[in-house]
Amino acid sequence: MKSSDVILQTATKVVFFLIFLFAIHIFFAGHYTPGGGFVGGLLTASAIVLLLLAFDLKTVSRALPFNYTIMIAIGLLLALGTASASILFDVPFFTHAYDYFDLPLFGETSLHSAMLFDLGVYLVVVGATMNIILTIGSDD
């Protein structure tokens, strides 16, 4: 079948980056306001699903050459490592450290080690969701 979805493909090239930017915003806003790694991961997965809808599986896997199973493993290792690193400093499990730094462009910023745990959650959610969707969607 000849594909004639020019409007969808052209719109997707712009909307994909808008959704991805919003996912990054939600991910970083998650410390004080609604959001976090889970919602950010789901939004990133939906952006990739939009790419899959507009183009095809081969094009998307060439543009984003990720192995989503390994992504789950990296995310779980990151989350577990951040959680258990607190044992080395003789504080209870899952205790997170934070401090205020003077960054050049942002001014005084508070950096938390809980963000690394959230990054692990983000990678696990993206990997698991894309694994499920590709497994369901690619067999005939």
Next chain:
Amino acid sequence: MMIFFWISLIVIVISMALFVYRLIKGPTAPDRVIALDAMGVTLISVVALLSLLVGTSFYLEIILLLAILSFIGTVAFSKFIEKGEIFDRGDSD
């Protein structure tokens, strides 16, 4: 001004109930898809009116999130109705 927001909220919720009727009754599949998309739009307006009534700006991100999810859902349903499959495998052409 508050009474105006309450009246519009009630009207939008009534229209949402009518969309649920169309979603269940709808004779063909495109009717149901359009009813679902319009329900997304009315849900967005309900959230916007609630954020005006409560007086907070934390709900505004939910509006963007609902708009993105409703858009992707409608595109997926349309492609399924039009082509019969969601994802092309990319080896046909």
